[in-house]
Amino acid sequence: MLSTMRRRLSAMGKLFAPLLALGASVMLAGCGGAVRDLLTDTRDMYQLNKSSAECQVDQPTGTCQDVKILASKRHNFSETFRPDWVEEADATSPVHVIDHVYRDPLANGDMQLSVGFRTSVQPGIYTGTIKLFTLSLDPFTEWRPTTFRYRLEVRNGGTANLTTLPAVIPGRESWVGYGGGGTRTGYMPVSLDPAKFNARWTRWVVSPTNSWGESLYLGQGLIALPELDVGGGPSGRNASVISLKDGTELWRAALPEYPLQVIGHGDRLYWEAPTGRVMVTSTTAGTVLGDHTAKGNTAVAPGWTVAGGRLLMPTDPEVNYLSALDVADIKTPVWTTTLTDRIVGMNYASWGVTADADTGVTYVNAGGVYRMLRLSDGGIQAEARVPTREDLDLLGQAWVHQAPVLPDDGMSAILLSHRDLMRGSAVQNHLTVVDRTTGAQRWDATGQFMDHPVTANGVVYVSNQSTKAVEARSLADGSLLWTWPMPSTDGFWQRQMVLTDTHLFVSTDKQTVAIDLATRTAAWQVPVGGWLGMTPEGVLVVVSPVAGALQMSALRTFNLR
Structure with a gap:
């Protein structure tokens, strides 16, 4: 009798399924679970030819081929709706890594499953269960969910080579911001042997926004990472410090505001938020030891520096300001100087400051005016008009992303009129050399200079997107001494170049290359590109942004000595 009821109700359900389902649910709820259990027929949807979907990649963003699983129908399941799916990650690895589960029906009523993984995650092992489920139109038939396990293993991208770190290069304390800080020449006084170059370690970091390598601090045997998280996923922490020796995490902290850049001095780190707020921590812990909020904002310009015991910080409310803060007590500025723009109606942002502590002079190129200021009180000693950007963005601002090079x-003084920070974005700009004390122009060149210029021994090096070449120019008159063409397989120059006594390190979208300055040929290259920096110990750092559901960057280090 029950079997006859099921057959008749099932046939009627095809026409009146929604009403029957609702009515039956109400009726059975009033009668109790025993009657429901008696009338309901629980069935399996599919039989799978695999019990799990597995993938292994050598590093984050590696490619996983879709895993194919055949789902053979049971009990004419194909007459109902196509099932939906859900990922249930295990508690030990709560990050969701399944990108899709395609469910393609076959002619015989079976279904071909295609499971795709999302690999833009931190190295680790991710496991869980995928559940296929559906809502039956027959109120007396319940389809049991079909489940199978998944496992994704993401490796770190190579074996660490943790050799003993060499001694600090004489005269170098840290690398930070445009041109590595200091005089911003991008120069490290060291001779290198490419036969000794090798990968040291790799870390993968995540951020809620795009990160720029110029915002990092490399010094004192550590790497400070603003707005980056070296953990397994979003955690609310926004500042990290890792060891240069082996890439291990020294500490993480949640600062009051997200910092976009960091600079170090002594045993202190100064983290700067885009609102003009500076938060001070020690190099060993994330506790905030000092706090200062400037008028205006600092945008995303890693153009601040420390000189003569003062933190020099450009800010931009609506006109340009340069403030000097005492590194021992940042509460109140020692001085603040207003720097007007030379073009009426233009608002320049993201410019940097360079200082010479020995001479007590500070140099800026803001708003199309080159200026010399006294480090002691911010008084302007000299100024001169120089080429600058003259186009506005939609917000009425002109972003320049540069600082004088000494x-x-x-x-x-070497000046770059402006540049863009976006990867691959080339803008027409000026490379200008002026007299350091007067600002009088000595020579000027135009192109699409992608990078902050680097210089040593009377030569200026720039990467020019318009010629797709690295150009070596005479500091004295700007004449072209030699070029190194970009490989034909590559698309654009990245930043920042690093210069040594023997090699120039440059990066494209595809690779990082060490150009031998004597032979002017590639002496070493690795198939990863990004922002470049060099620690005082002579370790090359490459920061490579990686696209994905999470903003992710690869932080790679290379032994050079």
């Missing part, structure tokens, strides 16, 4: 001749 070459070793002691008489010149």
Whole structure:
């Protein structure tokens, strides 16, 4: 009798399924679970030819082929709706890594499953269960969910080579911001042997926004990472410090505001938020030891520096300001100087400051005016008009992303009018050399200079997207001494170049190359590109942004000595 009821109700359900389902649910709820259990027929949807979907990649963002699983129908399941799916991650690895489960029906009523993984996650092992489920139109038939396990293993991308770190290069304390900080020449006084170059370690970091390598601090045997998390996923922590020796995490902290850049001095780290707020921690812990909020904002310009015991910080409320804070007590500025723009109606942002503590002079190129200021009180000693950006964005601002470079001749200053920070974005700009003390122009060149210029020994090096070449120019007159063409397989130059006595390190979207300055040929290259920096110990750091559901970057280090 029950079997006859099921057959008749099932046939009627095809026409009146929604009403029957609702009515039956109400009726059975009133009668109690015993009657429901008696009338309901629980069935399996599919039989799978695999019990799990598995993938293994060598590093984050590696490619996983879709895992194919055949789902053979049971009990004419194909007459109902196509099932939906859900990922249930295990508590030990709560990050969701399944990108899709395609469910393609076959002619015989079976279904071909295609399971795709999302690999833009931290290295680790991710496991869980995928559940196929459906809502039956027959109120007296319940379809049991079909489940199978998944496992994704993401490796770190290579074996660490943790050799003993060499001694600090004489005269170098840290690398930070445009041109590595200091005089911003991008120069490290060291001779290198490419036969000794090798990968050291790799870490993968995540951030809620795009990160720029120029915002990192490399010094004192550590790497400070603003707005980056070296953990397994979003955690609310926004500042991290890791060991240069082996890449291990030294500490993480949740600062009051997200910092976009960091600089170090002594045993202190100064983290700067885009609102103009500076938060001070020690190098060993994330406790905030000091706090200062400037008027205006600092945008995303890693153009601040420390000189003569003062933190020099550009800010931009609506006009340009340069403030000097005492590194021992940042509460109140020692001085603040207003720097007007030379073009009416233009608002320049993201410019940097360079200081020479020995001479007590500070140099800026803000708003199309090159200026010399006294480090002691911010008084303007000299100023001159120079080429600058003259186009506005939609918000009425002109972003320049540059700071003066002070070459070793002691008489010149190298200026870049402006550039863009976005990967691959080339803008027409000026490379200008002026007299350091007066601002009088000595020579000017135009192109699409992608990078902050680097210089040593009377030569200026720039990467020019318009010629797709690295150009070596005479500091004295700008004449072209030699070029190194970008490989034909590559698309654009990245930043920041690093210069040594023997090699120039450059990066494209595809690779990082060490150009031998004597032979002007590639002496070493690795198939990863990004922002470049060099620690005082002579370890090359490459920060490579990686696209994905989470903003992710690869932080790679290379032994050079």
